[in-house]
Amino acid sequence: MKAPRQSDVARLAGVSQSAVSRVVSGDVDRIPVETRERILAAVKELGYVPNAAARNLRNKRNRLLGVHTFEAVFPHAREDFYFEFLLGIEERAEQLGYDLVLFTSTGTSDGRRRIYRDGTNRLNLADGTVLLGAATDREELARLWHDGYLFVHIGRREVPGAEIPCIVPDYIDGTDRLVASLADRGHRYFAYLRQGIEQEAYFDRRAGYRAAVERLGLHDRSPGFRGEPGLSEEWLDELATGPETAVVAESISLAEELRTGLAARGRQVPEDLSVAVLEGSGERWDCLAIPRKEIGRIAIDALVARVEDPEAAPVSRLVACDLVAGETVAAPRAKE
Structure with a gap:
């Protein structure tokens, strides 16, 4: 009968083979007690005996x-x-x-x-x-x-x-500084263009933007600031005629869509509306670079x-x- 292996113990205990390796070698500091107990029970049930030579080889770093x-x-x-x-x-x-x-x-x-x-x-x-x-x-x-x-x-x-x-990447601080740089140039009425992505990197950008808007007393009535993604034709009409003078976009694709939509309405970037992007750009956008x-x-x-x-x-x-x-x-x- 073939001797049981670590993979057999892992399968019976319902854990990874690396967890088994750590427990049988005594490296249990980061292994939850319940997981450790399951592994030890599986070791006992199967009669698994660690191979000392293999264990010593594994414990050596290989750079x-x-x-x-x-x-x-x-x-x-x-x-x-x-x-x-x-x-x-x-x-x-x-x-x-x-x-x-x-x-x-x-x-x-x-x-x-x-x-x-x-x-x-x-x-x-x-x-x-x-x-x-x-x-x-x-x-x-x-x-x-x-x-x-x-x-x-x-x-x-x-x-x-x-x-x-x-x-x-410190998106919170970077976005805050980008908004502050726009405010330093005289911009008070802002709009935010939001991607439909819910992920930490975007959460941090949004947190930095909101913090800067609130700290500096800026104005933002945009759908993006309220949590709505994308850029609608209705909002393009508003941007072409409303009080906004600066837009912060989460992506180059949104910024490009904005520029095209404004041009169709007789407005230009940056003459009529300044635009900054919260990602690096190979183009000539003012942007946040990682x-x-x-x-x-x-x-x-x-x-x-x-x-x-x-x-x-x-x-x-x-x-x-x-x-x-x-x-x-x-x-x-x-x-x-």
């Missing part, structure tokens, strides 16, 4: 860091939003003497890119991993955290019951700090965003 993207970055990586993050990650890992492995083959038939397959954490090949992507699987983040796997996530992610270590390469470097520093001292508490960090001057903001002028 290999993982990068897992929740969206595909090939074949157009250079045009991808995440490309500069990857540049910073690669550059810093090389400086610190670590090799990288990019996990790209974890997709499933439903199109989702997963970390766990058949109960196994595929990231275990690496000492720790940087995670990035908008379509983060929060259940998998929680599982990684409860399993005690070392990782850091680029971008804020709120997961109930887990403290996810994140390197976060220091993506720097964030990639910081993520590696944070991950390596934990790899080299696994007992250290995971730490999240805010990284300031830049305000980039373009050609879409001017001093306000009275509308005809």
Whole structure:
């Protein structure tokens, strides 16, 4: 009869194989008591005996860091939003003497890119991993955290019951500063163009915008400020004739739609309406820019700090965003 393996214990206990590995090796600080008890019960029932040689080999670091993207970055990586993050990650890992492995083959038939397959954490090949992507699987983040796997996530992610270590662009402060810069040029009547996306990065932008509007005593009657996404023909009519002199848009696509709609109504940007965008732009928009390469470097520093001292508490960090001057903001002028 074949001797039971860790995968058999994991299957019987209903947990990941990495959790089993940690419990049988005595590394239980981050494993919930109930999970630990299930694993120990499964070990006893199956008569599993850890392989000491294999365990010692696993406990040795191999100076290999993982990068897992929740969206595909090939074949157009250079045009991808995440490309500069990857540049910073690669550059810093090389400086610190670590090799990288990019996990790209974890997709499933439903199109989702997963970390766990058949109960196994595929990231275990690496000492720790940087995670990035908008379509983060929060259940998998929680599982990684409860399993005690070392990782850091680029971008804020709120997961109930887990403290996810994140390197976060400071959208709240950046958006606040962008609005303040418009107010400094004399703008008092604003409008906000909102994407139909409900995610932490957008929550933070909206929080920063609202804080600035309230602190500076500005006026905003826009549907976006009330929580309505998109840009309607009716609101374009209002912007063309109303008191608004500045618009803050969450995306370049909304800003482009606004510019086209205003032009059809005989209005121009920035002569009649100044527009700033809350994302970086290759065009000439005044915008909020994310220091993506720097964030990639910081993520590696944070991950390596934990790899080299696994007992250290995971730490999240805010990284300031830049305000980039373009050609879409001017001093306000009275509308005809």
